[in-house]
């Protein structure tokens with residue numbers, strides 16, 4: 300069953316997920332003005348699946364059930380599927396101008412699917428079958444699942460078991476006949492509150508002494524002992540202002556991150572997909588990170604499309620659209636954005652089948668993709684700010700524009716003064732100019748900057764993590780051989 | 792009543808499949824509307840479904856890649872593909888040709 304956006308929102312109301320924000324419990328989090336835009340973003344992943352103009356990207360035929368499923372719960376069956384995943388993410392970035400959150404789950408499904416297959420092959424366990432049963436349930440119910448990898452990590456120089464507080468990495472505290480009990484937390488969790496389920500993975504490669512940390516499992520978001528503390532975003536409380544619209548930049552959509560706490564949560568055996576097989580923790584991390592580094596070659600590009608469009612509108616509204624340096628800056632932004640897309644498409648096209656049968660991206664190219672993502676959105680934002688002008692950060696509030704308080708010598712209101720002095724070219728009204736500048740502000744340093752900037756830096760791993768992978772996959776030795784042949788060096 | 796049914800049966804059935812629209816270079820929906828407007832009730836256009844038999848498929852891509860999947864649909868006369876606004880006339884011509892042959 301493919302849910303509609305509305306059905307998805309209603310399905311969240313049935314969950315008893317425990318959410319805290321500003322030091323208090325949020326009872327009706329579905330309608331909370333700070334949270335709701337992020338729910339609307341996820342809802343778009345459902346809504347577009349019903350639109351014939353987007354269905355080809357948004358849906359796929361499940362290899363597990365033969366049924367049509369949302370691509371966000373699909374196991375990639377070909378390089379074409381990998382390419383379509385990236386295209387779908389670009390599309391959703393364009394439609395929401397923000398992080399739509401459902402990708403982490405999709406990336407986790409594909410990584411856990413192939414890794415459980417490999418674990419079973421080595422240890423004769425039955426994790427893969429358990430996971431397949433779980434994924435069938437997810438596909439049939441069309442659920443959103445948080446792919447949760449990142450532990451809080453405490454002192455970064457120490458291994459999990461060497462931390463003073465053992466809970467700084469999520470771990471197994473009890474093994475029972477019917478399941479396990481886990482304790483710890485996952486930080487920065489994208490869309491966690493908006494997810495029906497959580498799929499947990501370890502955060503780093505592990506050694507034997509850390510085997511209690513080698514754990515992968517799934518639990519409903521309202522499992523006993525599980526709760527979330529909402530991550531605040533820059534300018535978030537603007538959403539609490541009465542009648543807020545223009546000042547939000549993007550009124551309808553947004554992203555979401557939270558600290559997800561596992562306060563001794565019981566996980567039944569059928570939902571455990573790794574337990575102490577520490578030698579597979581690194582494999583799982585690498586595969587998930589690989590898929591997620593591919594993902595950014597789609598989602599960030601779609602958001603980039605919105606930002607480039609906004610910058611071009613700002614140029615029109617400021618009356619500078621014909622200036623050659625402005626045109627050139629828009630070309631540069633497009634060039635950078637499409638370069639990211641090239642990386643997303645390239646690592647997908649060069650994908651290959653895993654032993655389990657689903658497709659994995661090309662690791663080198665996916666890491667190159669993400670490495671570029673840690674840089675280009677910053678440059679695109681810099682150019683957008685250049686084009687927009689300073690007003691994007693000095694503009695009075697929308698209340699001022701609406702104010703009829705008389706302040707001028709001839710009885711002009713605050714609104715009239717704002718409109719008089721902040722007008723741009725005849726191409727737009729002052730309000731339209733405000734709207735587009737606020738959208739740029741939102742993406743450059745407001746709530747959406749979380750997804751477009753800092754997540755581009757750290758999400759799916761900080762830049763150094765990609766450089767390690769690039770070093771490993773770069774094949775410098777073969778390149779030396781090439782150079783030797785051309786240069787006529789005979790020495791081995 | 793019978794006459795209406797027979798006329799209905801004669802109508803060419805065209806299944807429409809859009810690409811997923813990640814970065815279309817033109818308005819694909821409007822292009823379809825133009826084609827539909829041209830044929831009025833001579834061709835029955837509907838979004839392609841797997842369990843339906845069509846006379847012809849119209850595959851509307853947003854760019855030259857035209858990556859829409861369509862092999863899962865049944866069509867007697869194959870498919871017509873377009874990926875640019877400039878293709879509207881060509882599509883109309885091809886569909887006219889098919890109508891001519893089937894009459």
Ligand SMILES: Cc1cc2nc3c(=O)[nH]c(=O)nc-3n(C[C@H](O)[C@H](O)[C@H](O)COP(=O)(O)OP(=O)(O)OC[C@H]3O[C@@H](n4cnc5c(N)ncnc54)[C@H](O)[C@@H]3O)c2cc1C
Pocket residue numbers: 403446447448449451452455456485486487488489490556749750753754757758759760761762763764
């Ligand atoms: C907006 C956002 C959304 C996210 N969404 C998700 C999500 O949905 N699911 C998920 O699992 N994760 C998510 N992440 C987490 C992301 O994967 C991490 O932020 C990333 O792995 C970096 O970890 P960190 O933030 O703890 O930074 P740190 O690990 O503290 O890194 C900070 C700096 O220290 C360096 N460093 C860290 N450890 C070492 C070391 N041992 N030796 C040398 N240098 C070191 C890093 O290279 C970096 O330069 C998200 C992050 C962000 C910002």
Ligand code: SF4
Pocket residue numbers: 388397398399400401402403489594595598599750754758
């Ligand atoms: S950051 Fe991008 S890939 Fe990750 S969940 Fe958000 S939209 Fe998806």
